[in-house]
Amino acid sequence: MSDDRSENGNDNGGGHANGNGYDQARWTRNGQYEPLLSEKNQTRVEIGTDVDSPLPDELTRDDLELPELSEPELARHYTRLSQMIYGIDSGPYPLGSCTMKYNPKFTEDVAALPSAAVHPDRDPESVQGTLEVLARLQDYLGRIGGMDAVTLQPPAGAAGEFVGIRVAAAYHEHNGEGHRHEVIIPESAHGTNFATAALGGYDVVSLPSDDAGRVDLEALEAALSEDTAALMLTNPNTLGLFERDITEIAEMVHDVGGLLYYDGANLNALLGRARPGDMGFDVMHYNVHKTFATPHGGGGPGAGPVGVVEDLAPFLPAPRVRAVDGDGRDEGDSNATPSKYELFDPEHTIGQVHGYQGNWLVLVKAFAYIARLGDEGLTDASAKAVLNANYLASQVDYEVPYGPFHHEFVASAGEQDAADVAKRMLDYGVHPPTTKWPEIVSGALMTEPTEIESKSTLDTLANAFNAVAGEDSETLEAAPERTTARRIDQTSAARNPRLSWHALTGGEEDGERET
Numbered sequence: 001m002s003d004d005r006s007e008n009g010n011d012n013g014g015g016h017a018n019g020n021g022y023d024q025a026r027w028t029r030n031g032q033y034e035p036l037l038s039e040k041n042q043t044r045v046e047i048g049t050d051v052d053s054p055l056p057d058e059l060t061r062d063d064l065e066l067p068e069l070s071e072p073e074l075a076r077h078y079t080r081l082s083q084m085i086y087g088i089d090s091g092p093y094p095l096g097s098c099t100m101k102y103n104p105k106f107t108e109d110v111a112a113l114p115s116a117a118v119h120p121d122r123d124p125e126s127v128q129g130t131l132e133v134l135a136r137l138q139d140y141l142g143r144i145g146g147m148d149a150v151t152l153q154p155p156a157g158a159a160g161e162f163v164g165i166r167v168a169a170a171y172h173e174h175n176g177e178g179h180r181h182e183v184i185i186p187e188s189a190h191g192t193n194f195a196t197a198a199l200g201g202y203d204v205v206s207l208p209s210d211d212a213g214r215v216d217l218e219a220l221e222a223a224l225s226e227d228t229a230a231l232m233l234t235n236p237n238t239l240g241l242f243e244r245d246i247t248e249i250a251e252m253v254h255d256v257g258g259l260l261y262y263d264g265a266n267l268n269a270l271l272g273r274a275r276p277g278d279m280g281f282d283v284m285h286y287n288v289h290k291t292f293a294t295p296h297g298g299g300g301p302g303a304g305p306v307g308v309v310e311d312l313a314p315f316l317p318a319p320r321v322r323a324v325d326g327d328g329r330d331e332g333d334s335n336a337t338p339s340k341y342e343l344f345d346p347e348h349t350i351g352q353v354h355g356y357q358g359n360w361l362v363l364v365k366a367f368a369y370i371a372r373l374g375d376e377g378l379t380d381a382s383a384k385a386v387l388n389a390n391y392l393a394s395q396v397d398y399e400v401p402y403g404p405f406h407h408e409f410v411a412s413a414g415e416q417d418a419a420d421v422a423k424r425m426l427d428y429g430v431h432p433p434t435t436k437w438p439e440i441v442s443g444a445l446m447t448e449p450t451e452i453e454s455k456s457t458l459d460t461l462a463n464a465f466n467a468v469a470g471e472d473s474e475t476l477e478a479a480p481e482r483t484t485a486r487r488i489d490q491t492s493a494a495r496n497p498r499l500s501w502h503a504l505t506g507g508e509e510d511g512e513r514e515t
């Protein structure tokens with residue numbers, strides 16, 4: 001081992017000032033936080049110069065400095081790094097709408113099966129099993145959402161939105177309705193909805209909420225016209241409120257010839273109970289990381305499949321997978337036993353939006369998760385997601401202005417600053433909720449515990465909320481105190497970002513970066 005034991009240790013000192021037993025690790029060595037691998041043992045490796053390189057001389061080198069470390073040193077390095085941050089494997093992560101869930105390890109095992117490692121250019125005849133998984137996933141998602149056809153290509157929910165809006169645009173164009181230039185979006189919607197509509201070339205019409213936090217039908221009536229291409233909605237909405245007038249809303253939108261888009265971020269509240277297709281939605285995306293516990297992709301590489309009703313299916317991205325030659329039945333029929341799967345291009349396709357069928361290994365995890373849970377398990381997941389949100393809300397001291405809600409609730413930080421509340425919650429060993437959005441609740445603390453947490457974890461979360469609710473602004477502004485990195489200067493971080501590596505020193509109490 002190369003580590004110097006006397007210099008290397010967790011410098012927390014063992015005190016638990018806030019009495020909650022939480023201290024994030026601060027692994028230091030020579031006063032510096034866990035060094036980079038390249039700052040540990042170095043060895044020079046000759047790479048030789050006799051290779052005829054097409055690169056200019058100043059860009060070639062004849063030796064390379066590489067870290068020389070044993071496997072335990074490597075494992076410990078990454079374990080320490082993982083202890084200096086907060087993740088879903090560290091504790092609860094109640095990010096409303098953005099929905100962080102534990103990623104079950106069995107889906108990792110399935111994705112690691114040798115048979116999952118197929119080359120995407122293989123002849124479809126030779127990868128029938130792979131195509132079957134994709135076709136069955138399309139079928140599962142279609143049945144869960146009440147949609148007739150599904151593409152698996154988009155690499156994230158936001159990318160799915162863009163594809164969905166492009167499909168809607170192609171549909172209107174095809175019907176000689178290309179003049180429709182407006183997309184209506186409730187003001188409480190996720191920022192990606194607005195970005196999607198704008199990127200799709202549409203003018204955004206922002207829709208105010210009514211006093212109960214739902215779509216204001218009069219405002220919707222006023223906004224709808226023959227210029228309306230689509231209304232984008234999530235249901236339950238970002239306040240966790242079910243849009244009870246959804247069938248009326250769908251009728252109103254369809255009456256003017258518009259389409260209804262479902263943002264699937266909150267689908268975990270409805271699994272096995274209600275389907276967007278049955279409510280009148282025409283096109284939707286699925287955030288498989290929010291609903292089916294696949295890893296988040298940071299905007300990709302994840303998966304954000306898109307489902308559509310029959311009329312829109314010809315416009316989906318190409319290629320898609322379908323079953324042929326079976327007992328005469330096509331996709332969408334779970335009882336079919338097709339003998340063959342093939343790729344095909346939908347008749348009026350908008351084209352290809354991602355390589356091959358999208359992020360296959362993420363899709364495999366979603367498939368495994370859905371198959372393992374089955375109808376009963378998925379219905380149970382939505383029950384627990386809603387129960388957990390309602391239990392947690394009943395335990396927190398902060399005011400929750402809107403309800404009754406489903407899988408998430410939005411509390412108000414009141415006199416406190418929501419961002420300070422969030423920083424302080426980290427000191428209690430829990431991740432804070434989503435803050436300051438939606439803006440219709442001042443000091444929004446948008447909280448979604450998800451179905452994965454036990455009652456005792458929910459109690460830990462409630463205790464953290466309530467401890468922070470009772471603290472003064474001085475304490476909140478000094479937070480976080482017990483994390484590896486302290487509060488950063490967010491303005492400087494945005495205005496003057498340092499984009500190359502600087503050692504983070506452990507000696508300074510505020511965890512400032514060395515210059």
Ligand SMILES: *Cc1c(COP(=O)(O)O)cnc(C)c1O
Binds near residue numbers: 189
């Ligand atoms: C997360 C989210 C999105 C975007 O989805 P990504 O998969 O993160 O790209 C869109 N709408 C809502 C309501 C969301 O919460």
